[in-house]
Amino acid sequence: xxxxxxxxxxxxxxxxxxxxxxxxxxxxxxxxxxxxxxxxxxxxxxxxxxxxxxxxxxxxxxxxxxxxxxxxxxxxxxxxxxxxxxxxxxxxxxxxxxxxxxxxxxxxxxxxxxxxxxxxxxxxxxxxxxxxxxxxxxxxxxxxxxxxxxxxxxxxxxxxxxxxxxxxxxxxxxxxxxxxxxxxxxxxxxxxxxxxxxxxxxxxxxxxxxxxxxxxxxxxxxxxxxxxxxxxxxxxxxxxxxxxxxxxxxxxxxxxxxxxxxxxxxxxxxxxxxxxxxxxxxxxxxx
Amino acid sequence: xxxxxxxxxxxxxxxxxxxxxxxxxxxxxxxxxxxxxxxxxxxxxxxxxxxxxxxxxxxxxxxxxxxxxxxxxxxxxxxxxxxxxxxxxxxxxxxxxxxxxxxxxxxxxxxxxxxxxxxxxxxxxxxxxxxxxxxxxxxxxxxxxxxxxxxxxxxxxxxxxxxxxxxxxxxxxxxxxxxxxxxxxxxxxxxxxxxxxxxxxxxxxxxxxxxxxxxxxxxxxxxxxxxxxxxxxxxxxxxxxxxxxxxxxxxxxxxxxxxxxxxxxxxxxxxxxxxxxxxxxxxxxxx
Numbered sequence: 001x002x003x004x005x006x007x008x009x010x011x012x013x014x015x016x017x018x019x020x021x022x023x024x025x026x027x028x029x030x031x032x033x034x035x036x037x038x039x040x041x042x043x044x045x046x047x048x049x050x051x052x053x054x055x056x057x058x059x060x061x062x063x064x065x066x067x068x069x070x071x072x073x074x075x076x077x078x079x080x081x082x083x084x085x086x087x088x089x090x091x092x093x094x095x096x097x098x099x100x101x102x103x104x105x106x107x108x109x110x111x112x113x114x115x116x117x118x119x120x121x122x123x124x125x126x127x128x129x130x131x132x133x134x135x136x137x138x139x140x141x142x143x144x145x146x147x148x149x150x151x152x153x154x155x156x157x158x159x160x161x162x163x164x165x166x167x168x169x170x171x172x173x174x175x176x177x178x179x180x181x182x183x184x185x186x187x188x189x190x191x192x193x194x195x196x197x198x199x200x201x202x203x204x205x206x207x208x209x210x211x212x213x214x215x216x217x218x219x220x221x222x223x224x225x226x227x228x229x230x231x232x233x234x235x236x237x238x239x240x241x242x243x244x245x246x247x248x249x250x251x252x253x254x255x256x257x258x259x260x261x262x263x264x265x266x267x268x269x270x271x272x273x274x275x276x277x278x279x280x281x282x283x284x285x286x287x
Numbered sequence: 288x289x290x291x292x293x294x295x296x297x298x299x300x301x302x303x304x305x306x307x308x309x310x311x312x313x314x315x316x317x318x319x320x321x322x323x324x325x326x327x328x329x330x331x332x333x334x335x336x337x338x339x340x341x342x343x344x345x346x347x348x349x350x351x352x353x354x355x356x357x358x359x360x361x362x363x364x365x366x367x368x369x370x371x372x373x374x375x376x377x378x379x380x381x382x383x384x385x386x387x388x389x390x391x392x393x394x395x396x397x398x399x400x401x402x403x404x405x406x407x408x409x410x411x412x413x414x415x416x417x418x419x420x421x422x423x424x425x426x427x428x429x430x431x432x433x434x435x436x437x438x439x440x441x442x443x444x445x446x447x448x449x450x451x452x453x454x455x456x457x458x459x460x461x462x463x464x465x466x467x468x469x470x471x472x473x474x475x476x477x478x479x480x481x482x483x484x485x486x487x488x489x490x491x492x493x494x495x496x497x498x499x500x501x502x503x504x505x506x507x508x509x510x511x512x513x514x515x516x517x518x519x520x521x522x523x524x525x526x527x528x529x530x531x532x533x534x535x536x537x538x539x540x541x542x543x544x545x546x547x548x549x550x551x552x553x554x555x556x557x558x559x560x561x562x563x564x565x566x567x568x569x570x571x572x573x574x
């Protein structure tokens with residue numbers, strides 16, 4: 001297993017982790033001056049500063065991306081909504097290309113309207129079929145750009161609102177269906193917060209293999225967890241066996257970044273510098 | 288599929304649903320006078336009134352059990368704790384026998400201490416091994432009493448604190464290991480709140496079959512869900528396709544009760560009679 005204690009070369013910060021503290025240009029500078037050489041930004045953060053400005057700043061600071069957040073949310077209430085979702089995913093891919101991202105992360109969506117508390121229907125099988133079709137359609141553009149799609153299985157507690165793909169096995173079944181040649185154009189983002197509980201995690205990481213393992217996200221699961229969305233823990237503060245899971249990833253051939261992604265009202269209330277410094281310390285010691 | 292609109296013969300009330308409103312003897316009377324002929328009580332509720340008194344009241348009111356809650360919580364910090372857990376499960380089985388329960392529901396436990404926010408370790412694989420051994424040891428007493436054990440897979444958001452068995456597939460793998468003959472002594476409790484999201488739900492219900500399908504619990508998943516434990520919805524108020532899932536259960540041979548189990552700060556704050564009347568109405572129309 002790679003030694004993370006000596007340098008920060010494999011650390012990436014998902015910029016949602018300090019999104020309440022700073023705009024993206026400040027985040028990039030704060031990361032760069034600490035020796036953090038990779039980030040995973042969100043589209044709204046990029047848009048707030050400007051795509052071209054961010055692309056220039058990434059180059060000037062020598063900052064790479066570990067992924068771009070995000071595409072997905074394919075299911076919609078009607079055909080017009082489905083087309084709009086496909087168009088939006090094409091634009092996300094184009095932005096990811098401009099930023100030289102290694103993959104576009106897909107939060108695939110689920111019951112349309114559920115995120116606003118008004119699900120248009122309850123047919124999760126229909127949502128899953130629409131996700132399959134949406135990824136298939138988006139995959140063509142992704143191949144043409146050489147920009148892989150990374151399906152992120154989300155925790156089952158997000159199954160109604162954010163993603164109807166909820167296990168690594170389910171995501172990999174879809175990869176096998178849509179990219180049987182394992183071309184590298186389609187794979188998964190393994191976020192331990194979402195999948196740590198899965199009794200088939202080790203088996204499915206091994207199944208995924210190098211071609212399908214496109215991203216690796218870390219944080220921690222707190223006991224108790226007080227909120228379904230914004231109570232993620234800092235690595236080392238919870239119950240996820242981070243190093244065991246990283247060993248599985250690397251045994252399967254993964255050689256990319258460990259991306260820290262913490263949605264947390266607690267950490268959003270801390271000074272941004274403290275959050276980044278803590279991420280660095282925990283990356284060295286417990287990831 | 289059975290017609291639930293005409294009579295209440297297949298309705299059971301898990302007594303946690305109105306535990307804040309009434310003690311168990313009152314719950315039994317309130318159910319009986321509404322024509323509800325089955326309940327699933329919790330051990331603490333039984334103990335508060337007295338085991339023999341409850342057994343007599345069940346007989347005098349013609350009330351049957353759809354299950355007894357609960358055994359489990361096998362993993363412990365040390366060998367003394369493990370032995371205590373096994374002893375407690377024997378007592379739970381004896382109580383279930385006294386009450387003529389059709390099964391003892393197992394919430395199997397997970398990381399010891401996590402429920403109190405102080406996990407003794409983070410090794411969920413160890414917890415899973417201890418659960419397997421604990422069920423194996425308990426199964427002997429269960430067989431001698433003719434009292435089946437029903438493993439309840441809990442939602443992955445409860446994986447750290449309450450149950451490290453989190454999918455129906457995982458529970459059935461354990462059934463196959465410990466009771467390969469499908470003797471009926473070991474099976475599962477399918478609580479749709481915990482498993483509704485599972486892309487393999489239909490497949491695994493079919494796999495379980497009549498011998499393994501020992502209980503069927505219903506409520507609903509709300510969007511948004513505001514609490515990981517006590518924000519379950521009344522049937523019809525959320526996104527679970529209850530009738531579709533019941534059809535899968537019945538196609539697999541299940542012919543038992545639909546047990547309403549709602550942990551909800553909202554419903555606990557309503558008058559108990561209103562809660563039971565609403566359960567009856569929803570049982571007739573959406574379950």
